[in-house]
Amino acid sequence: MSIKEKYALTDEGVRNVKLGAAWTTVANLVVFASVGFVYVIMSAIVARLTGEPAVLGPFGELGFDPLSVPMVGWIVAIAVYLAVLFVCERLAYYYQYGVIYKESGRQRIALAERLRKLPLGFFGRRDLADLTETLMGDVKTTEHAYSHVLPELYGAYATMAIAFVCLAAFDWRLAVASMWSGPVALLMLFGVRSKLQPLMHRTRMAGLKTSEYIQEALECVREVRATNQEERYLQHIYKSVDTAERTAIRGELATGLCVNGAQIVLRLGFATTLLAGATLIADGTCDFLTLFCFLLVVSRIYAPFDQALMLIAELFSARTAAARMKSFFEEPLADGGTEYSPSGHDVVFEHVGFAYEQDGEKVLEDVSFTAREGEVTALVGPSGSGKSTCARLAARLWDVSSGRVSVGGVDVSTVEPESLLADFSVVFQDVTLFDDTVMENIRLGKRGATDEEVLAAARAANCDEFVSRMPEGYGTMIGENGARLSGGERQRISIARALLKGAPVVLLDEATASLDVENETKVQEALSRLLAGKTVIVIAHRMRTVMNADKVVVLDDGRVAEQGHPAELMERDGLFARMVRLQRESAEWTL
Numbered sequence: 001m002s003i004k005e006k007y008a009l010t011d012e013g014v015r016n017v018k019l020g021a022a023w024t025t026v027a028n029l030v031v032f033a034s035v036g037f038v039y040v041i042m043s044a045i046v047a048r049l050t051g052e053p054a055v056l057g058p059f060g061e062l063g064f065d066p067l068s069v070p071m072v073g074w075i076v077a078i079a080v081y082l083a084v085l086f087v088c089e090r091l092a093y094y095y096q097y098g099v100i101y102k103e104s105g106r107q108r109i110a111l112a113e114r115l116r117k118l119p120l121g122f123f124g125r126r127d128l129a130d131l132t133e134t135l136m137g138d139v140k141t142t143e144h145a146y147s148h149v150l151p152e153l154y155g156a157y158a159t160m161a162i163a164f165v166c167l168a169a170f171d172w173r174l175a176v177a178s179m180w181s182g183p184v185a186l187l188m189l190f191g192v193r194s195k196l197q198p199l200m201h202r203t204r205m206a207g208l209k210t211s212e213y214i215q216e217a218l219e220c221v222r223e224v225r226a227t228n229q230e231e232r233y234l235q236h237i238y239k240s241v242d243t244a245e246r247t248a249i250r251g252e253l254a255t256g257l258c259v260n261g262a263q264i265v266l267r268l269g270f271a272t273t274l275l276a277g278a279t280l281i282a283d284g285t286c287d288f289l290t291l292f293c294f295l296l297v298v299s300r301i302y303a304p305f306d307q308a309l310m311l312i313a314e315l316f317s318a319r320t321a322a323a324r325m326k327s328f329f330e331e332p333l334a335d336g337g338t339e340y341s342p343s344g345h346d347v348v349f350e351h352v353g354f355a356y357e358q359d360g361e362k363v364l365e366d367v368s369f370t371a372r373e374g375e376v377t378a379l380v381g382p383s384g385s386g387k388s389t390c391a392r393l394a395a396r397l398w399d400v401s402s403g404r405v406s407v408g409g410v411d412v413s414t415v416e417p418e419s420l421l422a423d424f425s426v427v428f429q430d431v432t433l434f435d436d437t438v439m440e441n442i443r444l445g446k447r448g449a450t451d452e453e454v455l456a457a458a459r460a461a462n463c464d465e466f467v468s469r470m471p472e473g474y475g476t477m478i479g480e481n482g483a484r485l486s487g488g489e490r491q492r493i494s495i496a497r498a499l500l501k502g503a504p505v506v507l508l509d510e511a512t513a514s515l516d517v518e519n520e521t522k523v524q525e526a527l528s529r530l531l532a533g534k535t536v537i538v539i540a541h542r543m544r545t546v547m548n549a550d551k552v553v554v555l556d557d558g559r560v561a562e563q564g565h566p567a568e569l570m571e572r573d574g575l576f577a578r579m580v581r582l583q584r585e586s587a588e589w590t591l
């Protein structure tokens, strides 16, 4: 597997890792070159003391006497050396850390782009905390591994290999005695990786579970307080924090044990160099100067490797994080053509079957009906009969399991969701509002709409009445998810958005459920004025609101029980007539 796949990097990221590793290697080698300096000076001193010519190991006689070089020459040489070292370190640093934030930015954008195109089914399977963790936490984990570990580790490999070749040229026996420990330490760590990785995965999952519980408690804080469940929720969170802590400690201990073991093996290389050197000197096949320089090199060469070993656990955990990121890219997309030219906007369901889960229970079975352009089609039926599901399928928020949904003759499954949704205005039961002003929340319906257009839509949706009571009118901030608004007010903002968008197909799901009678009448008037000529699909529980529809489709347990004009259905005296009667009776009840 390439590093691109292993660590979910972009092409640019792979290039930067390679450049980072290359410059780290060069910087390491420049540091080792200082040992060459020491060797040259030492051999010159030895030559002075013994009266023999100064030699440079296997390269023969030195050819000049470094001790006769004037002080200024040494100062210049040291200055040049430091300048080269600075440039190399600077470049290594730049490719390790300087460009990393661009890479994590690219990763996050790629993930967000992918999320935008994934079908809603994916979001049903993955929890919000899980998705946030991937976008923020997993990217951060790979970002750290990518900046701190990968270039360092690959640089250490390359440095070791080059240093081995250079040292072997001096004395291959000492080179083996000093370098064996690096590969063995690495092999040890990679050998236990298959044991460590599941531990890290478990630690990550335990942390994620805790985030999920905390997020759920915060999201449901109103319900939790209203039902006196704080204690129970806190116990739940304490327990999961405790589990996460224990899992993390277990993972850290195991990782620490393996990393420390590998570091000890690495340092054994120093002892074996000393031992082999002493033996070779005793045999007379090696001189003290060579051994001295080997010891110097070995003490330096282990430093970057030691550092990489300390961080290697992060590399293993980055593999888990990268695998989670990759899972986004392996999900099938809800794609399709962007060119979409329907003839008219009739929405037609033909023998549609649907289940939310693959192989799950069908919530729609053989559903066929047509919502005509210029007409209001009302979907009614008992709770859970599949009305909202039909609306979602029409806008391709989900894909049908069987049959076909078309808009203006075009099968919606062949159209890219974003292009298709441009033709839909949607008002769902659960209105999503953003922590912004009322004006901006309405403007979401149509990007670039003028203030006048926004205000006209707001007025038509009856927003004026409650907005005028707000301190800054349409410029008032409404809090996170409109926390400061009542259910009815939220819905009216959502209706205003739909009106502003003015798309040819309108889906109203329980659009008037949270409005009082006076408001509901006003909104109904506004809707009927403004929705003229559009394909309107309304989901309403209250029979009163669907009596004016052109067509009613009655769903029962995922099937079409009956359909037709409301008056026709009343005459037929079927499920629709029964529902209308029941609602009339309940409306007459008093407490």
Ligand SMILES: Nc1ncnc2c1ncn2[C@@H]1O[C@H](COP(=O)(O)OP(=O)(O)OP(=O)(O)O)[C@@H](O)[C@H]1O
Pocket (backbone or CB within 6 Å): 124, 356, 357, 363, 381, 382, 383, 384, 385, 386, 387, 388, 389, 390
């Ligand atoms: N996201 C989902 N994942 C799994 N099942 C779902 C999902 N949404 C709805 N369902 C199930 O599909 C069935 C139909 O739900 P749907 O919301 O379409 O009914 P409805 O007629 O609109 O109900 P209501 O009038 O109560 O809103 C129900 O059994 C419901 O539990």
